[in-house]
Amino acid sequence: VATCRESVRTSFVKPEKIVVFTGAGVSAESGLNTFRDSGGLWENFRIEDVATPEAWARDPQLVLDFYNLRRKALESVEPNPAHFAIAELEKEHEVVVITQNVDDLHERGGSSNIIHLHGSLLEVKSSIDPTYKIPYPKEGLSLDHRCPRGGRMRPDIVWFGEAVENFEIAIEQLQQADKVLVIGTSLSVYPAAGLVHEAPAHAEKTIIALDLDFIPDDYRFIHGTAGEQVPKLASKWLEKG
Numbered sequence: 602v603a604t605c606r607e608s609v610r611t612s613f614v615k616p617e618k619i620v621v622f623t624g625a626g627v628s629a630e631s632g633l634n635t636f637r638d639s640g641g642l643w644e645n646f647r648i649e650d651v652a653t654p655e656a657w658a659r660d661p662q663l664v665l666d667f668y669n670l671r672r673k674a675l676e677s678v679e680p681n682p683a684h685f686a687i688a689e690l691e692k693e694h695e696v697v698v699i700t701q702n703v704d705d706l707h708e709r710g711g712s713s714n715i716i717h718l719h720g721s722l723l724e725v726k727s728s729i730d731p732t733y734k735i736p737y738p739k740e741g742l743s744l745d746h747r748c749p750r751g752g753r754m755r756p757d758i759v760w761f762g763e764a765v766e767n768f769e770i771a772i773e774q775l776q777q778a779d780k781v782l783v784i785g786t787s788l789s790v791y792p793a794a795g796l797v798h799e800a801p802a803h804a805e806k807t808i809i810a811l812d813l814d815f816i817p818d819d820y821r822f823i824h825g826t827a828g829e830q831v832p833k834l835a836s837k838w839l840e841k842g
């Protein structure tokens with residue numbers, strides 16, 4: 602009887618399109634710093650020194666030091682239950698992850714559709730031909746790393762003042778969502794933050810974070826850690842299907 606009920610249940614589960622929109626908070630419990638919480642990256646580094654094209658022109662070594670540090674940190678962290686729960690949702694639903702993060706924890710957590718808005722630490726690109734990309738060097742990026750045309754290799758990161766990547770695709774995905782789950786973002790950097798308003802009125806909208814200055818009024822706010830709250834919500838969505 603149990604198997605029959607199971608097969609009946611799964612056959613009646615209507616797959617939904619779930620769009621998950623994440624920020625640094627989803628990786629906090631893996632041990633990666635967020636930006637604006639206490640102890641965040643922007644407490645120890647100035648954005649204008651390490652995360653703008655002007656910084657790269659003025660002191661490229663300082664910029665490389667910053668990103669080599671962040672890339673190295675990836676080697677000692679693992680995806681946390683939030684990353685795994687997001688990947689689990691793919692068992693019964695169509696899931697698209699739109700992330701502001703540049704770490705590889707959604708990839709390693711098993712998600713298969715990931716859109717990076719702010720670039721990633723997985724690759725580096727040529728300063729003069731952004732389509733020329735190679736994996737981020739294990740030994741760290743140095744000023745001697747050059748592309749075939751002699752240009753400096755730079756982190757494949759969208760710096761402040763540069764155009765966000767995959768933005769139109771992200772809007773399209775949100776506009777087709779049945780459920781939108783926002784996790785671990787202060788919604789303080791645009792245009793990424795504006796994506797929360799792209800979801801259709803009928804979509805079920807939830808945001809999981811700790812202290813938030815701004816909560817979109819059509820989102821249900823769950824105050825708590827991603828590692829604890831995302832698995833709870835995901836198991837509810839998988840149970841009811």
Ligand code: APR
Nearest residue numbers: 624625626629635636637701785786787810811812826827
């Ligand atoms: N679980 C859930 N949420 C958390 C956790 C946690 N364990 N820890 C922190 N948070 C929440 C905080 O409440 C905060 O709202 O995550 C958010 C982190 O906010 P930010 O540090 O501003 O990170 P993020 O929103 O991703 O920053 C956006 O800013 O500097 C740029 O390009 C950078 O992509 C980044 C963008």
